[in-house]
Amino acid sequence: MRAVLRVLAPLLGLVLATVGVLVVIEVVAEWVLPEHEGGLLVPWPEWGAVLAGLAWSQNLVRGIAIGVGVVGLLMVLVALTARRADLRLVAPSDDMTVTTSPRVLARLIGTRVRASDDVLSASVTASERRVAVTARAWNDAPEELRSTIVDRVQELLAELPLRRTPRVAVSVQEREGVR
Amino acid sequence: MTVDMSKDMSKSAEPPAPVDPRVRRRSRSAVARSAGGDRWLTVLIGLVLLLVGVGVTLLSYGVFGVARAGRPLLDPIILDTVAAQPLLWRVVAIVGGLLLAVFGLTWVARSVRPEARPDVVLNGGADTTIRVSSAAAGEAVASQAETLPGVARARARLVGAAAAPALRVTLWLADDADVRSVLARLHGEVLATARASLDLPSLPVAVRLELERPHPTPRVA
Amino acid sequence: MRTPLAEPAERGRLDIHPGVLRKIVERAADGVPGTLRNERSIAGIDVGEYGASARVTVGTGDPAPVDVRLELTLRYPSAVRAVVEAVRAAVAVELDRLAGHRMRSLAVTVTGLRGPSAPAPARLR
Numbered sequence: 001m002r003a004v005l006r007v008l009a010p011l012l013g014l015v016l017a018t019v020g021v022l023v024v025i026e027v028v029a030e031w032v033l034p035e036h037e038g039g040l041l042v043p044w045p046e047w048g049a050v051l052a053g054l055a056w057s058q059n060l061v062r063g064i065a066i067g068v069g070v071v072g073l074l075m076v077l078v079a080l081t082a083r084r085a086d087l088r089l090v091a092p093s094d095d096m097t098v099t100t101s102p103r104v105l106a107r108l109i110g111t112r113v114r115a116s117d118d119v120l121s122a123s124v125t126a127s128e129r130r131v132a133v134t135a136r137a138w139n140d141a142p143e144e145l146r147s148t149i150v151d152r153v154q155e156l157l158a159e160l161p162l163r164r165t166p167r168v169a170v171s172v173q174e175r176e177g178v179r
Numbered sequence: 180m181t182v183d184m185s186k187d188m189s190k191s192a193e194p195p196a197p198v199d200p201r202v203r204r205r206s207r208s209a210v211a212r213s214a215g216g217d218r219w220l221t222v223l224i225g226l227v228l229l230l231v232g233v234g235v236t237l238l239s240y241g242v243f244g245v246a247r248a249g250r251p252l253l254d255p256i257i258l259d260t261v262a263a264q265p266l267l268w269r270v271v272a273i274v275g276g277l278l279l280a281v282f283g284l285t286w287v288a289r290s291v292r293p294e295a296r297p298d299v300v301l302n303g304g305a306d307t308t309i310r311v312s313s314a315a316a317g318e319a320v321a322s323q324a325e326t327l328p329g330v331a332r333a334r335a336r337l338v339g340a341a342a343a344p345a346l347r348v349t350l351w352l353a354d355d356a357d358v359r360s361v362l363a364r365l366h367g368e369v370l371a372t373a374r375a376s377l378d379l380p381s382l383p384v385a386v387r388l389e390l391e392r393p394h395p396t397p398r399v400a
Numbered sequence: 401m402r403t404p405l406a407e408p409a410e411r412g413r414l415d416i417h418p419g420v421l422r423k424i425v426e427r428a429a430d431g432v433p434g435t436l437r438n439e440r441s442i443a444g445i446d447v448g449e450y451g452a453s454a455r456v457t458v459g460t461g462d463p464a465p466v467d468v469r470l471e472l473t474l475r476y477p478s479a480v481r482a483v484v485e486a487v488r489a490a491v492a493v494e495l496d497r498l499a500g501h502r503m504r505s506l507a508v509t510v511t512g513l514r515g516p517s518a519p520a521p522a523r524l525r
Contacts, residue, residue: 002214009217010290012224017283023276027269051253061252062239069232075225079218084211089358089388092366095381097206100388107390111354161359301481303508309484311510319476319513376477376513 001082008078087128090161098161102126105160109133112156118145120175126166131157133170146172199381206383209338209345212294220286297341299377311377313337317346319376323369324348329356331391338385345383346373351391358388416499418456425454425468428494434483436473436514452487458501465504466495473512484508 022042029040038045054061087105089098106126113122113133122135133153137145149170157165241248261268296313303309317336324333332351339345352361365386374382429435429452437451455469468491474483492503 005214005217005221006290009221010287012221013283013286013290015283016224017280017287020276020279020281020283024273024280027272027276031269048253052251052255054252055249056235056239056252057241057248058239062236065232065235065239067232069229069236072225072228072230072232076222076229079221079225082214082218086210089362091386092363095202095206096362096366096370096384096386097203097210098362098386098388099210104388104390108354159358161362298509301484303481303484303488303506306505307484307488308505308507309480309510310508311480311513315473315510315513319515322515323476372477376480378479378481 001078002084004078005082008075085127087126088163090163102128105131108160109153109156112152113149116145116148116152118142119149128164129166131166131168133168134173135170136173136175139174141172141174146170202381202383205339205343205345206385209347209383209385210387211385212338216286217290294338295340297337297339297344299337299344299379300341301378316373316377320346320348320369320373323372324350324365327361327364327369329353329358329361344379345385346370347385347387349387349389351389353391354393362386416501418458421456421458421466421495421499421501422454424494424498425456425470425491426452428490429454429470429472429487432483432487432490434475434478435487436475436512438473438512459504463500463502466501467505467507468495468503469507469509471509471511473514474510476513476515480510480513484510 026039026042026044029036033040085102086099087102089100091098102125106124109126109131110122110124110133113119113124113135118137118141120136120138122133124134125132131153133149135145135149142148149172150168153168153170157168237243239248298313299311299316301309301311313336317334320335321333324330324335329352330350331353333348335346335348337344338347348365350361350365352358370382370384374380430437435452452473453471457467457469459465459467470487470491472484472487474480487508488503488506491506495501495503
């Protein structure tokens with residue numbers, strides 16, 4: 001979303017600037033060159049005629065207005081959701097801010113979980129509040145594998161100076177077949 | 180003439196001095212390039228479009244009166260008003276257009292400009308100005324950070340205003356790094372050295388932690 | 401009838417080329433402990449070293465004051481202000497001693513801070 005915003009914002013600025021420049025040019029042209037028929041760069045008299053012929057209650061106007069409203073809503077949503085999803089860590093000093101990305105936390109957890117011999121594969125999603133681990137184990141894995149994994153993950157989370165300790169949710173699927 | 184910094188480091192760690200809330204704020208804003216200006220202006224324009232869209236839709240459906248809904252978009256009343264005082268409206272249009280153009284161009288320039296890399300300006304006394312280039316300061320901090328155990332790679336750059344620079348440090352950690360220890364040593368050794376060397380009592384820092392790509396381990400059964 | 405000779409102090413003029421002043425300044429700065437030499441390399445091949453690099457502007461007046469701009473590489477960690485102060489003193493002394501010029505202002509840009517972890521340039525003499 002931030003990438004979208006970074007492209008959208010200057011485009012909007014460019015549109016505004018263009019509109020402003022065109023307005024100035026057309027008004028000055030109309031003033032200074034009264035003999036010139038029609039608009040200089042933009043056919044505004046024709047547009048004016050079209051607008052004069054349309055009524056507010058017509059479907060075309062309704063459709064365009066709804067479209068404009070939707071575009072406006074989308075812009076507001078894009079702008080408000082363009083936030084970095086950073087995990088904040090506790091820093092040794094107040095003049096330091098430490099952040100990392102949820103990806104990094106997920107990788108650390110994944111490495112720790114996969115280090116166990118009983119685990120065949122694991123996929124992790126992590127956020128500031130919640131960590132979800134889906135592990136696949138061999139079908140002769142011990143019953144307590146799930147709680148072992150939970151303990152391992154919580155150990156890892158305790159080692160990191162996270163500001164908020166996320167809740168841990170682990171699910172284990174067994175796989176058929178021989179090791 | 181080189182001041183031996185290591186002697187100061189081995190002194191017992193004093194309790195951290197209380198930090199000015201402004202410094203804390205500067206360290207938070209050093210994390211990444213601010214999207215604030217872009218964000219709020221986009222919200223503003225989006226709200227304007229939304230209100231216009233909703234307003235026109237309501238008008239169109241006759242919420243403001245059925246008679247109004249029947250009027251043309253370019254109402255003759257408007258044309259009459261403008262024709263009554265052409266000079267006034269021309270001036271209004273020109274001024275409005277200029278303001279819009281200036282605003283739009285300023286916004287584009289601000290938005291597209293790359294993030295500043297301020298140099299550190301030190302007070303050298305009368306007739307002497309000292310400037311430590313942004314690249315030199317950043318490389319010095321990054322080189323020292325790379326010597327810390329657990330840190331595979333480090334990059335540092337100065338951000339913020341020339342009068343109030345801040346550091347943004349990115350550390351690529353090894354898989355087995357002790358994060359708390361790395362951060363403590365970064366603060367106690369690397370940053371303390373930088374502040375002492377550059378004589379900057381307050382240098383807010385934003386640290387970003389990443390993981391170094393692991394070297395693929397050979398899979399031997 | 402011989403024209404009387406002028407006073408010895410006013411017989412002739414000594415103009416020192418700014419290039420020479422530049423060398424004096426650079427040599428003085430390089431002599432200060434805490435400043436380092438940089439490697440110069442083209443396409444990865446070492447082609448030599450260089451130390452401080454200076455730009456000197458000579459003002460008007462008699463004796464003409466000199467404005468100096470210096471680019472330095474310093475050892476890191478070191479107290480930058482203290483080293484620059486030493487450089488200032490050394491440069492002022494040398495300019496006065498060798499060229500009779502007074503240094504009016506000094507603008508230093510530290511373009512490198514090299515720590516012990518960075519590889520030092522190989523010194524082949």
